Amino acid sequence: MGVCVVNRGTTVLRRLGRALTALTLAAVASLVGVTATSSAAQADGCYTWGRNLAEGASGEDVRQLQIRVSGYPGYGARIAIDGAFGPATRSAVIRFQQAYGLSADGVAGPQTYNQLYALQDDDCTPVNFSYAEWNRCNGDWSGGAVSASSAKFNALVSMWKLQAMRRALGSVPLYISSGFRSYACNSAVGGASGSRHLYGDGVDLTGSPSFCRLAQQARNHGFSNILGPGYPGHNDHTHLGNSPSQSWSAPSCGI
Known part of the structure; x- marks a missing residue:
């Protein structure tokens, strides 16, 4: 499989206009002390939040x-995507806010949402990644270990x-050589059975x-x-995934 550069830049006019709108609305919210989200930009066709969210909230x-702050859990941690806003979600929101220079209070409101709108495309993928580049094996996502x-x-x-990792690395491009695989594709490239x-x-x-x-x-x-250099078969790439239990091994990297 070929290598795909994850670098779908933000130079597209639609996205630039979206970001400018988000920044303008965020500035207005800061000046007038807005606490409701009624003025939040409905930036695209993905999802629009209608209320501020803080610890104790629940719902879709x-x-x-x-989903969007799942990359900000802190070292060695993960947040549950369960619709319950607990301490771990609050901490992730704070880290997200810090990463983008927002007021880091752990409450998701207009400024946080506007930043998220600027980061997502209409299909809910982050702006620098796409389903197409993640799945060059089987376009309908079938044939794997779980439903499509x-x-x-x-x-x-x-x-x-x-997307969070990319930001932390200085917004550098990342290069994907393999994403989703059906069993047939996995077998063809000699992938592990699990x-x-x-x-x-x-x-x-x-x-x-x-x-x-x-x-x-x-x-x-x-x-x-996380599997990388020093782990058998991984000296030419770094593998990342979300297994039920932690399995980190990149001995050449001190992991």
């Missing part, structure tokens, strides 16, 4: 928020984790930054499955 809007819908959702969560690629959340990264830098940084962004 919380779950949608959790589950595989696609798992991929979406991993994309948002990578590979996370079969679940949709597994991704192999090549190119720069270095494999070790990628593996080390991934520990901060919710990836429980």
